[in-house]
Each structure stands twice: as C-alpha cells, then as structure tokens.
Amino acid sequence: MLSYILRRIAYALPITLGVTIICFSLIHLAPGDPLSAVLPDNAGPDMREQIKIAYGFDKPLPVQYLLWLKNVATGDFGLSIQSRRPVVSEVLPAACNTAYLALAAVLIGFPFGILMGAVAGYTVGGWIDRAVTSVAVTGVSVPHYWLGMVLVVIFAVNLGALPAMGMGPGGQSSYAFDWAHLRHLVLPAITLAVIPAGIIARSVRATVADIRRRDFVGTLQAKGIGEGRVLYHVAKNAGPTILAVAGLQFAQLLGGSILVETVFSWPGTGFLLNTAIFTRDLPILQGTILVLSIFFVFINLVVDVLQTFLDPRIKRA
Amino acid sequence: MAVPHPRPDPAADAGPAAAAATAPFVSVRDLTVRFVSRDADVKVINGVSFDVLKGEVLCLLGESGSGKSVTMRTLIRLLPPTARLGGTVTIDGIDVLGLPRNDLKRLRGSLAAMIFQEPMTALDPVFTIGQQIGEALVEQKGMSWADARARALQLLELVQIPSARRRLDNYPHELSGGLRQRAMIALALSLSPKLLLADEPTTALDATVQIQVLLLLRELQKELGMATVFVTHDLGVAAEIADRIGVMYAGRLVELGAVAEIMDAPRHPYTEGLMRSTVHAGMRGKVLDAIPGAPPDLADLPPGCAFAPRCRSVREHCLAVEPAAETVGPGRIVRCLRHGDDPAYAASAPLAIG
Ligand SMILES: Nc1ncnc2c1ncn2[C@@H]1O[C@H](COP(=O)(O)OP(=O)(O)OP(=O)(O)O)[C@@H](O)[C@H]1O
Numbered sequence: 001m002l003s004y005i006l007r008r009i010a011y012a013l014p015i016t017l018g019v020t021i022i023c024f025s026l027i028h029l030a031p032g033d034p035l036s037a038v039l040p041d042n043a044g045p046d047m048r049e050q051i052k053i054a055y056g057f058d059k060p061l062p063v064q065y066l067l068w069l070k071n072v073a074t075g076d077f078g079l080s081i082q083s084r085r086p087v088v089s090e091v092l093p094a095a096c097n098t099a100y101l102a103l104a105a106v107l108i109g110f111p112f113g114i115l116m117g118a119v120a121g122y123t124v125g126g127w128i129d130r131a132v133t134s135v136a137v138t139g140v141s142v143p144h145y146w147l148g149m150v151l152v153v154i155f156a157v158n159l160g161a162l163p164a165m166g167m168g169p170g171g172q173s174s175y176a177f178d179w180a181h182l183r184h185l186v187l188p189a190i191t192l193a194v195i196p197a198g199i200i201a202r203s204v205r206a207t208v209a210d211i212r213r214r215d216f217v218g219t220l221q222a223k224g225i226g227e228g229r230v231l232y233h234v235a236k237n238a239g240p241t242i243l244a245v246a247g248l249q250f251a252q253l254l255g256g257s258i259l260v261e262t263v264f265s266w267p268g269t270g271f272l273l274n275t276a277i278f279t280r281d282l283p284i285l286q287g288t289i290l291v292l293s294i295f296f297v298f299i300n301l302v303v304d305v306l307q308t309f310l311d312p313r314i315k316r317a
Numbered sequence: 318m319a320v321p322h323p324r325p326d327p328a329a330d331a332g333p334a335a336a337a338a339t340a341p342f343v344s345v346r347d348l349t350v351r352f353v354s355r356d357a358d359v360k361v362i363n364g365v366s367f368d369v370l371k372g373e374v375l376c377l378l379g380e381s382g383s384g385k386s387v388t389m390r391t392l393i394r395l396l397p398p399t400a401r402l403g404g405t406v407t408i409d410g411i412d413v414l415g416l417p418r419n420d421l422k423r424l425r426g427s428l429a430a431m432i433f434q435e436p437m438t439a440l441d442p443v444f445t446i447g448q449q450i451g452e453a454l455v456e457q458k459g460m461s462w463a464d465a466r467a468r469a470l471q472l473l474e475l476v477q478i479p480s481a482r483r484r485l486d487n488y489p490h491e492l493s494g495g496l497r498q499r500a501m502i503a504l505a506l507s508l509s510p511k512l513l514l515a516d517e518p519t520t521a522l523d524a525t526v527q528i529q530v531l532l533l534l535r536e537l538q539k540e541l542g543m544a545t546v547f548v549t550h551d552l553g554v555a556a557e558i559a560d561r562i563g564v565m566y567a568g569r570l571v572e573l574g575a576v577a578e579i580m581d582a583p584r585h586p587y588t589e590g591l592m593r594s595t596v597h598a599g600m601r602g603k604v605l606d607a608i609p610g611a612p613p614d615l616a617d618l619p620p621g622c623a624f625a626p627r628c629r630s631v632r633e634h635c636l637a638v639e640p641a642a643e644t645v646g647p648g649r650i651v652r653c654l655r656h657g658d659d660p661a662y663a664a665s666a667p668l669a670i671g
C-alpha cells in the first residue's frame with residue numbers, strides 16, 4: 001500500500017515538472033519580449049538593465065528555467081507588477097479565499113447531487129427520475145455567471161436578504177466563521193454549486209442504475225437481507241466512480257471561477273486572475289496558474305490513492 | 318398482478334402430522350408470469366404446475382428461453398417489478414405469491430436459497446467472501462459479526478474450500494471459478510434453507526470443475542435433505558442428480574416424470590427429440606439445442622401446440638387445439654394431443670414438417 005502511494009507520488013512528479021515548464025514558458029510566450037512583460041510601462045533604461053540581470057534574462061533559457069524553479073521551490077514567485085508586492089503574498093490568500101468558496105459549494109452541491117442521483121438511479125424511467133434528470137441537465141447548461149446575477153437581483157437587490165459583494169467585514173485579514181462573514185458566502189457558493197451538483201447527479205444516477213442491474217444485487221435479495229443493506233452494497237460499489245467525479249469537480253472548484261468571483265467581487269484566484277489579465281500582470285498570472293495546477297495534480301493524487309482503499313480490485317502491490 | 322391470497326394462519330402452517338408427511342413441500346399450480354412494459358406484454362410462463370417433495374431433486378430441462386429461470390425465480394419472487402404473477406405457489410405451507418413485500422425475508426435465504434449460474438457476477442466484487450456469507454446471518458439471525466464469521470468458516474469448510482480461513486478475507490476476484498461457485502453454495506446454505514434452487518450452477522465452469530461441484534452439490538443435498546429444483550441444459554447432469562425431470566418448452570411444462578421414465582421412455586415428441594439427440598454419445602456435455610428449428614416467439618405464439626412447427630408427430634388437429642396436461646401414469650404428466658383421449662388427433666391427417 002505504502003509502496004503504491006510512493007509510486008503514485010513518483011508519477012505525479014514529472015507532471016508537476018511539466019506544469020512548471022508551461023508556467024515558465026508563459027512569460028516567454030507572451031507577446032513582446034519577456035522583459036517588457038515584467039516591467040511596468042514607465043520603466044526607464046536603467047531599470048531595464050537592472051531587471052534584466054535580476055531576472056536573469058541575459059542567461060540561456062534552460063539556465064533561466066532552473067534559476068526560476070529554484071526560486072519557486074523556495075516560495076519566491078517574483079513581484080507583482082501592479083502592487084510591487086511578492087506574488088506569493090497575493091496568490092496564497094486568494095487561493096485560500098477560493099478554497100472557502102469551493103468548500104461551501106461542495107457542502108451545498110455534492111450531497112444534493114449525490115442524493116438526487118441516487119434517487120433517480122433507484123427510480124429509473126419513473127417520473128422522479130425524469131424530473132431529477134431534467135433539473136440536472138438544466139443545472140449543467142445554465143451559465144453560472146447569469147445564475148449568479150439572477151440570484152443577486154432576487155436576494156440582494158429585491159429582497160435585501162443576502163449581500164452580493166465581497167467576503168464580509170474587515171477583508172481577509174480578519175476573516176471569521178461567523179454569520180456576518182458566512183452570509184457573504186451563500187450566494188456565490190450556491191451559484192458555483194449548481195454545475196457540479198448537476199454533473200454529479202447525472203453520473204451517480206448512471207452508476208447506481210447500472211449497479212442495481214448487476215447480478216449480485218439479485219444474490220443479495222435472494223439472501224433475504226434488508227433494503228438498507230442492499231443500498232450499502234450499491235453505495236460501496238458506486239463509491240470509486242462517485243469519488244472520481246466528485247474529486248474532479250472539487251479540483252475545478254478549487255481552481256476558482258473568474259466569472260463568478262468577478263460577479264460577486266470575491267477576492268479569490270479567479271478574481272485575481274481577472275485583474276492580472278486586465279493589468280497584464282504576468283508574474284501574478286504565472287504564480288496563480290502554477291499554484292492552481294499543483295492543486296489539481298495533488299487532488300488527483302489524493303483521489304487515486306483513496307480509490308485504492310475503496311476498490312479491492314485495484315492492485316495495490 | 319399477484320393474485321391476493323389470505324395469509325395462512327400459523328395453526329394451518331404446522332398442519333396435522335399426517336398431512337405434513339404427504340403434502341408436497343413445494344406446490345406450484347397454474348403459474349403464469351407476464352412481463353408487462355409500456356410497449357410489450359409477453360406471457361413467458363403459461364400454466365406451469367409441479368410439486369417437489371421433501372428431500373427430492375426436480376430437474377428442469379429445456380432450451381434457452383423456455384422459462385426455466387423465470388419459474389425458479391418466481392419461487393422466491395426474485396423478479397423485476399414488470400413481472401405479473403398468476404396461479405399459486407406454496408412452499409412449506411407459505412403462500413408465496415400472496416406474501417407482502419416486507420415479509421419476503423421469511424421466504425428468502427432461510428426457507429429457500431438460490432445458487433446462480435455465474436459466480437463471478439453473482440457475488441459482490443467489493444465485499445469479501447466472509448462478509449457476503451456473514452451478512453445474511455447477521456441480518457436474518459441477529460448473530461454478531463464474530464459469530465457470523467465463525468459460521469462462515471464452517472460453511473466454507475463444508476463446501477470443501479481449501480485454506481478456508483484465508484479465503485474468508487478474499488474478494489471474489491481472488492478466487493478461481495470453481496472456488497467462487499463453492500463459496501456461492503456456502504452462501505446459499507448459510508441460513509440452512511429447506512429448499513435449494515440451483516440455476517445452471519455448473520454451466521459457467523470448466524468440465525472437470527463442473528463434475529466436482531456437481532458431486533459436492535449432490536452430496537450436500539443428500540446430507541442436508543433439502544428439496545431441490547435444479548435447472549440445466551445438460552442431460553448428463555440431469556441424469557446424475559435428478560429424482561424427477563420436468564421438461565419445459567415455450568413457457569410450459571410439457572412433460573414431467575421420474576428420471577428413469579423420462580430418459581428411457583419419453584412420451585412428448587420434444588422430449589423424444591432430446592433423448593434421440595443424446596442416445597449414443599456419452600450424455601454429459603450434450604447441449605439440448607439439437608432439435609431442428611427454433612423455439613417460438615413467446616410474444617406471438619401460434620394457436621394450437623407451440624411445438625407443432627418442429628414436431629415429427631404433428632397432425633392437423635395440433636394446429637387448432639392447445640394440448641392440455643394429461644396424467645398418463647403415476648406422477649407422469651404429458652402435454653401432447655397424441656397422448657390425450659381426444660380421438661380427433663388420431664382422426665386428423667399427419668402433416669409433413671420442414
Ligand atoms: N425481466 C424480463 N423482462 C422481460 N422478459 C424477460 C425477463 N426475464 C426473462 N424474460 C423472458 O422470459 C423468457 C424465459 O426466460 P428464462 O430466463 O426463464 O429462460 P431460460 O429457460 O432460463 O433460458 P436459459 O437457458 O437461456 O437460461 C425469455 O423469453 C426471456 O426473454
């Protein structure tokens with residue numbers, strides 16, 4: 001088991017390296033030379049030279065990459081062009097804020113999606129199934145920024161029941177898990193939860209329906225055990241598939257949504273990326289994308305490892 | 318829809334000793350099964366009647382699609398919700414078709430247990446053998462998991478699984494086909510059923526393993542004195558294990574009798590065909606589909622005898638009149654006009670087939 005986990009981590013390493021290469025190239029792929037990409041627009045020739053040497057742009061590319069990788073490994077992602085602050089001190093709090101939102105969306109959307117899917121999978125072809133399926137299809141197809149704006153209009157503008165902007169009083173430094181802050185989480189979290197809930201509902205439905213048709217369910221019923229115990233068998237068989245789908249959805253939520261975070265002015269990575277794109281703040285873009293990609297690789301790793309616990313047929317040796 | 322029947326009262330269940338000794342353990346009368354969906358209504362079992370006595374093995378033979386599995390599954394009501402049941406089924410005094418849904422556990426496992434054809438798919442891949450045998454004991458008998466595990470071990474030893482203790486913690490995919498089927502048998506025996514239903518339990522196995530599993534089943538059946546309904550395609554298997562044989566064709570039981578009578582002196586033309594096709598070569602392994610022609614479409618049965626298009630003895634009369642079940646000897650039933658007392662068969666003209 002341990003050797004499997006180690007091997008799986010070893011597989012993740014080249015992927016992570018590949019990700020860093022792509023992020024590194026970002027600056028060199030950007031239009032214009034990399035120097036002007038990292039320089040503020042009003043930089044004079046002195047500053048140009050200074051920065052050129054500071055960033056090592058005078059050295060060959062592979063050397064530049066290795067230097068950059070060394071810095072990144074020690075948490076030095078360079079400076080933001082706009083704020084002149086270290087990229088890390090912008091990206092990490094944003095990633096943290098996005099993670100709050102992602103967790104809230106998971107708590108709202110995943111149980112709902114799994115429950116709906118399971119009920120539909122138990123009533124395939126019936127009216128409950130058709131209702132759930134059409135709700136799920138609608139959920140998946142509605143553009144979520146549009147849904148976000150509708151929710152804002154209804155709950156924030158018309159009813160005044162929930163706030164539509166920001167994270168709550170005091171900004172991220174004084175964030176607390178009290179109602180004054182959590183109420184700010186409600187609308188964006190619901191908005192974000194809809195698509196994953198729909199996707200999960202559909203795949204849980206398909207999985208449960210498929211498992212319920214398997215022969216072993218007949219064997220279980222022939223033993224005379226209760227419906228609850230049969231459901232436990234179905235759930236355990238569906239577990240790996242649900243975990244894979246949910247893990248992917250969670251990873252995507254952790255990536256943040258540019259549109260939803262912008263609609264709700266939520267200071268997460270999506271919001272940060274949006275600002276960085278508009279201000280051509282390449283170091284921020286680079287840092288954010290790198291952090292998010294590493295999240296993604298990590299979550300996939302965790303899902304893979306969890307799956308070997310759930311499914312005895314996966315060889316662990 | 319299942320015909321509603323009043324629940325038998327407990328006193329009648331026990332019955333007077335004399336009646337219990339003579340009454341059949343399983344009694345199926347005029348069983349009909351239809352599968353009804355939005356775009357189809359197919360009657361797949363059409364008036365099947367038979368008895369099984371205590372300790373007796375009844376073998377159901379017949380081509381693919383003749384209704385063997387459906388008949389068997391009806392005995393424990395293991396059919397999809399699209400199934401509509403008619404007639405009566407009584408097992409040990411319990412009115413099976415009238416049993417409310419949440420009383421089915423009285424029937425399943427402890428009264429009647431089932432062994433399926435394909436042990437790979439019939440066992441849950443993500444639970445260990447020990448868990449799958451033990452859970453019925455925990456759920457139905459209220460045993461602790463520790464006791465259930467000890468009992469599961471005994472059962473694995475009973476079905477002669479080598480290094481049984483280790484096998485308890487194996488998953489189905491870690492066992493060979495033969496061992497899996499033994500585990501399936503152990504599972505079926507876990508609640509000490511009085512009726513064993515085996516639906517082609519050896520078909521999916523290699524030839525040598527087939528014989529071993531079959532011998533084991535026969536031994537256990539004798540030892541435990543279970544009434545048994547055994548479905549097979551294989552005449553050799555039937556000869557080996559059966560006391561009586563029922564031959565099914567197109568959802569009907571066309572002939573029923575003691576194994577020697579059916580083998581040596583078949584009366585129904587379909588059974589005659591079966592025996593002819595296997596009379597010379599060694600009987601085991603002979604598959605039944607050796608009679609020319611194909612079974613009829615159950616959704617569109619012709620009037621008269623369903624076997625007529627393939628029958629050597631078909632006469633004009635057979636195309637018009639559906640043969641009824643005739644008792645032609647003690648415990649011997651044949652569903653063929655040739656054996657009825659209807660003179661019209663003799664009077665009508667023979668038809669050429671083909
Ligand atoms: N759930 C179902 N819905 C509709 N029709 C069914 C269903 N189950 C079985 N049937 C039909 O009932 C008929 C009898 O099937 P059954 O499985 O009893 O045949 P069988 O004699 O066991 O055949 P085999 O030897 O292939 O196992 C077949 O025509 C089959 O298509």
Ligand code: SF4
Nearest residue numbers: 622625628635653654
């Ligand atoms: S009733 Fe006629 S067609 Fe049918 S089996 Fe008998 S002889 Fe053949």
Ligand SMILES: [Mg+2]
Nearest residue numbers: 385386387516
């Ligand atoms: Mg069958």
